[in-house]
Amino acid sequence: MGRWQPDARGRLQLAALELYGEQGFEQTTVADIAERAGVTERTFFRHFADKREVLFDGASELERRAVEAILVAPPSCPPVEAVGAGMAAAAAPLDEVRDYSRLRAAAIAGHASLQERELLKLAALTAAATAALHERGVPEPAATLAAEVGVAAFKVGFGWWIADDATDTLTACIRSALDQLRALTSQPATRAAADR
Amino acid sequence: MGRWQPDARGRLQLAALELYGEQGFEQTTVADIAERAGVTERTFFRHFADKREVLFDGASELERRAVEAILVAPPSCPPVEAVGAGMAAAAAPLDEVRDYSRLRAAAIAGHASLQERELLKLAALTAAATAALHERGVPEPAATLAAEVGVAAFKVGFGWWIADDATDTLTACIRSALDQLRALTSQPATRAAADR
Numbered sequence: 001m002g003r004w005q006p007d008a009r010g011r012l013q014l015a016a017l018e019l020y021g022e023q024g025f026e027q028t029t030v031a032d033i034a035e036r037a038g039v040t041e042r043t044f045f046r047h048f049a050d051k052r053e054v055l056f057d058g059a060s061e062l063e064r065r066a067v068e069a070i071l072v073a074p075p076s077c078p079p080v081e082a083v084g085a086g087m088a089a090a091a092a093p094l095d096e097v098r099d100y101s102r103l104r105a106a107a108i109a110g111h112a113s114l115q116e117r118e119l120l121k122l123a124a125l126t127a128a129a130t131a132a133l134h135e136r137g138v139p140e141p142a143a144t145l146a147a148e149v150g151v152a153a154f155k156v157g158f159g160w161w162i163a164d165d166a167t168d169t170l171t172a173c174i175r176s177a178l179d180q181l182r183a184l185t186s187q188p189a190t191r192a193a194a195d196r
Numbered sequence: 197m198g199r200w201q202p203d204a205r206g207r208l209q210l211a212a213l214e215l216y217g218e219q220g221f222e223q224t225t226v227a228d229i230a231e232r233a234g235v236t237e238r239t240f241f242r243h244f245a246d247k248r249e250v251l252f253d254g255a256s257e258l259e260r261r262a263v264e265a266i267l268v269a270p271p272s273c274p275p276v277e278a279v280g281a282g283m284a285a286a287a288a289p290l291d292e293v294r295d296y297s298r299l300r301a302a303a304i305a306g307h308a309s310l311q312e313r314e315l316l317k318l319a320a321l322t323a324a325a326t327a328a329l330h331e332r333g334v335p336e337p338a339a340t341l342a343a344e345v346g347v348a349a350f351k352v353g354f355g356w357w358i359a360d361d362a363t364d365t366l367t368a369c370i371r372s373a374l375d376q377l378r379a380l381t382s383q384p385a386t387r388a389a390a391d392r
Contacts (some may be wrong), residue, residue, distance in 0.1 A: 116312035
């Protein structure tokens with residue numbers, strides 16, 4: 001194989017996912033991944049800090065898209081709507097890579113340390129969305145609560161989108177999750193009963 | 197110091213928190229913690245698997261209380277209300293230990309691997325609340341969405357409760373977060389604008 005690798009990064013990601021699925025995350029070494037991708041270990045480390053980070057490469061780009069969409073939502077847009085628009089914008093490019101996203105989710109579900117990293121990235125997304133709402137002039141606690149709601153809709157919608165029989169786009173799944181969350185929280189409270 | 201230690205567990209937890217605050221989590225060894233608590237390392241390992249787990253000792257008990265309260269909520273109680281009752285019940289005993297909870301939160305905030313563990317415990321709480329709602333006959337996606345909303349209210353209310361100037365109980369903070377989340381999600385949608 002020649003030394004010129006036009007898409008070493010993408011091949012490293014795919015090779016890592018395949019190997020995590022075949023032999024498990026713990027059992028897979030950077031050397032294994034590099035070999036499968038046809039590159040050197042040194043090339044691996046030019047692209048990724050460690051074998052965990054291969055899976056979380058897109059997080060900062062996703063966060064950047066979400067923040068941008070929250071900031072450009074019309075001034076009249078209520079906070080939950082603005083976050084919803086942010087999550088939809090963040091999700092849009094993922095619709096191109098559903099199969100990859102399924103493999104990735106399966107790899108993460110199989111390993112606690114990967115789940116932890118995924119949750120930390122989602123917490124960072126929540127914090128970034130909160131900060132973007134602050135920039136829009138949304139006060140506390142509305143900004144934090146709206147960001148939590150939006151990221152919850154993202155998480156739940158993402159789960160639907162990677163299901164075996166799913167056909168809707170990720171954006172549609174997130175929209176639907178947010179709409180159903182709204183319907184659910186608008187059910188009348190029966191506080192006395194719940195406090196029993 | 198005698199060999200009989202009536203509250204070795206509690207002293208180990210407090211010693212760990214003090215040391216994490218004073219010298220950082222990474223720099224603190226199990227030997228340091230045991231010495232500060234006046235016990236042997238062996239005693240430490242009788243109580244905790246590692247120095248991370250010292251901080252997450254109460255998670256399964258909190259989860260158990262939440263699940264129990266969700267299951268005993270009146271049949272007429274809507275899903276979000278049932279989860280709210282669960283979070284309030286889970287939170288109640290923490291009101292006795294606000295100072296400890298503040299130290300703990302500060303220690304966790306200072307270290308990514310501790311934040312990750314905390315997020316994983318909250319994800320487990322969400323999953324347990326979802327399962328309890330299923331047991332109540334709540335279908336999907338209502339169960340997952342209601343659990344996400346309830347745990348979001350728990351997280352946000354917890355943040356208020358450990359603030360320097362906070363005086364409300366944790367239960368009241370969670371209730372208030374849930375009420376404000378409801379108000380926020382019931383703001384009329386302006387979908388066309390948000391989709392711009």
